[in-house]
Every structure is written in C-alpha cells, then in structure tokens.
Amino acid sequence: MPAGHSNQEAHHAALEDPRSRFYSAKFPQQEQDQPATTDEMTPAPDHGETTYRGTGRLDGHAALITGGDSGIGRAVAIAYAREGADVAIIFTPEEKDDAEATRRAVVDAGRTCLLLEGDVRDEEFCARSVEETRNTLGKLTILVLNAGYQKDREGIDSLETAEFQRVFETNIYSMFWIARAAVPHMPPGSSIISTTSIQAFNPSPNLIDYAMTKSAQVGFTKALAQELGPKGIRVNAVAPGPIWTPLIPGTEWDLxxxxxxxxxxxxxxxxxxxxxxxxxxENNASYISGAIVPVTGGKGL
Known part of the structure; x- marks a missing residue:
C-alpha cells in the first residue's frame, strides 16, 4: 500500500464530527442560585481536563483570569498552564471549591497558580489583585477579563436598580478597574482578552441588562486596542454563543x-x-488587535 494512502487514511480517522464531539443530548432541567457551582451541574462541563494538549505556546507568560474558577475561565486556565504560563485566578468565596479544582489542574501541569478570593465589584480588591499577581508571578503579560453575571428578566418594568447595578459592576466596572491597574505594568507583547457574548450582537429581551454590558465590552475592546496598540499591547475579545457553564443553571430558563x-x-x-x-x-496572533472572535456553533453575530 502506498505511504500516501496510509497517511490519508490516518488523517480521515482523526476527523471528528463537531455536531457530536461533545455532549449533544438535551440538558436535564436544573436550577442553582448565583454564583452557581460546577459540582451541581448535570452533565459536568468539559474544561479540557483530559483532552487539551499544550505545546509551549505561552512559555514565559503570566496570566490573570477573572472568573477563573469555573466554566470558560477554568478551561482557559488549564490551557494556559499546559501551554507554559503561570496563572492567577479571581473567584468569589462561594466558588472556593471550584477555584481549588482549577488550581490543582494548573499545578498538575507544572505551573504556579495564585488564588485571589474576593468580589470584582470592589474597586480596591481589583487593584490589589493585579498587584498580588505581579508580586507572586513576577510579571503580568496576559489579562483575561472573563467574570460575568446574568439573570433572566421578566421585563424592564420589574428590573430592580440593585440588580441592574450588580450586572454592570460585575461585567463592566471590574473590567475597567482591573485593566486600569494592569496596563501600566504590562510590557510590549502583552495581551488583554475580554469575554463578551453573542448577546452583544443578537440580544435576548430576557437578558437586556446582560446584553447591554456585553455590547459595552465590545466598545471597550475596540477603543482600548487603539489606545494600547502604540504601546505594543494587543486587545481582543471572544464572543461565545451558548456554552455549558455554571452561569446557565444559575439563570432561569428552559435548559x-x-x-x-x-x-x-x-x-x-x-x-x-x-x-x-x-x-x-500567543505571538502568532501578533497582528490581531481590536478583533471580536465568535465561538458560537455557527450562530451569526
């Protein structure tokens, strides 16, 4: 058999259907209070614990990830560690068990993991987290602004100001406070990445306040990319679609x-x-800044 034919067969054997590569059945109905936790979710989310393989793409980096205890934040922390980066994660006291699980995964990858417990709605805590990250990890080269809060709303007439403020303080104020503290200490080649959402472009009426913050994050990303480009710092965002994280059972809807x-x-x-x-x-994305990368399962922004 010709060698080329054998290689072609091996290539085809590696293909995976994206429709069924991960959990594709209906989710059982479940509900949690915010902040929700991973261990109460059915099925358990996949953060890449057994599948992500690193190749040293982030050797020498040090990352601070808000909301790094679970969901997208945990998956990013695991990937960064396996790519060679040390990691600091911010989490709330209610999420301590999740944070410890993330720390174990980072340490198992041979990297340092700093746990920063607190509330990103606290301006002083945000600034202190940046300082502690720099002191412990020796530098800060990647900032992932991922912490978020959402809740299903019955209508604008019943949306209380306190809840509206909670969403904006968590999703927007914290980004500003942490970035403001971090930017002066980030060297050329550093990167800031925000987690926005398909909701910024295709908002659901029952998530009106959340969608507003996600639109603001797009503006934040594009404006800050223009400001920091001359300093050699790139700013981008990822816009997820429906992703199975603790935010979801913590939100009231039909799962x-x-x-x-x-x-x-x-x-x-x-x-x-x-x-x-x-x-x-990573360095291979050196000419990408001000971009919003959709990861939506094909849903358009």
Whole structure:
C-alpha cells in the first residue's frame, strides 16, 4: 500500500464530527442560585481536563483570569498552564471549591497558580489583585477579563436598580478597574482578552441588562486596542454563543432546548473556547488587535 494512502487514511480517522464531539443530548432541567457551582451541574462541563494538549505556546507568560474558577475561565486556565504560563485566578468565596479544582489542574501541569478570593465589584480588591499577581508571578503579560453575571428578566418594568447595578459592576466596572491597574505594568507583547457574548450582537429581551454590558465590552475592546496598540499591547475579545457553564443553571430558563438552535445543533463546552484564548495571547496572533472572535456553533453575530 502506498505511504500516501496510509497517511490519508490516518488523517480521515482523526476527523471528528463537531455536531457530536461533545455532549449533544438535551440538558436535564436544573436550577442553582448565583454564583452557581460546577459540582451541581448535570452533565459536568468539559474544561479540557483530559483532552487539551499544550505545546509551549505561552512559555514565559503570566496570566490573570477573572472568573477563573469555573466554566470558560477554568478551561482557559488549564490551557494556559499546559501551554507554559503561570496563572492567577479571581473567584468569589462561594466558588472556593471550584477555584481549588482549577488550581490543582494548573499545578498538575507544572505551573504556579495564585488564588485571589474576593468580589470584582470592589474597586480596591481589583487593584490589589493585579498587584498580588505581579508580586507572586513576577510579571503580568496576559489579562483575561472573563467574570460575568446574568439573570433572566421578566421585563424592564420589574428590573430592580440593585440588580441592574450588580450586572454592570460585575461585567463592566471590574473590567475597567482591573485593566486600569494592569496596563501600566504590562510590557510590549502583552495581551488583554475580554469575554463578551453573542448577546452583544443578537440580544435576548430576557437578558437586556446582560446584553447591554456585553455590547459595552465590545466598545471597550475596540477603543482600548487603539489606545494600547502604540504601546505594543494587543486587545481582543471572544464572543461565545451558548456554552455549558455554571452561569446557565444559575439563570432561569428552559435548559432542555439550550443550544439546540445553533447550526451545530448543540451547546458548546468550555473546552471549545480555550484554543481561541490561547491563540489571541500567543505571538502568532501578533497582528490581531481590536478583533471580536465568535465561538458560537455557527450562530451569526
């Protein structure tokens, strides 16, 4: 048998159907209070614990990830560690068990993991987290602004100001506070990556306040990319579609159809986001800044 034919067969054997590569059945109905936790989710999310393989693409980097305890943040922390970066993660006290699980995965990859417990709605905590990251890891070259809060709304007439403020303080104020503290200490070649959402472009009425913050994050990304480009710092964002994270059972809606309206017919898993964050942070993406990268299962922005 010709060698080329054998290689071609091996190539085809490696193909995986994206419709069924990860969980594609209906999600069982479940509900949690915010902040929700990973261990109460059915099925358990896939953060790439057994599948992500690193190749040293982020050797020498040090990353700070807000909301790094679970969901997309955990998947990014695992990928970054396996690519050679040390990692600091911000989490709330209620998420400590999740944070410890993420720390174990980072340490198992041979990297340092700093746990920063607190509330990103606290301006002083945000600034202190940047300082502690720099002091412990020795530098800060990647900033992932990923922390988020959402809740299903019955209508604008019943949306309380306190809840509206909570969404904006978590999703927007914290980004500003942390970036403001971090930027003066980030050298050329550094990268800032935000987690926005398909909701910024295709908003759902029951997530009106969340969608507003995600649109603001797009503006933040594009404006900051223009400011920091001359300093050699790139700023980009990832816009996920329906992804199976603790935010979802912590939000009141029908989970049985979650993700079914995508062209791929299913919700995404956190592991499917990680490579986008790795790519945007690595040197091979050196000419990409001000971009919004969709990871939506085919749903358009």
């Amino acid at each position: 049985t159809e979650f993700g079914a309206d995508t062209p791929l017919g299913r919700a995404g898993q956190p592991a499917e986001l990680a490579s986008a964050y790795v790519f945007l942070a």
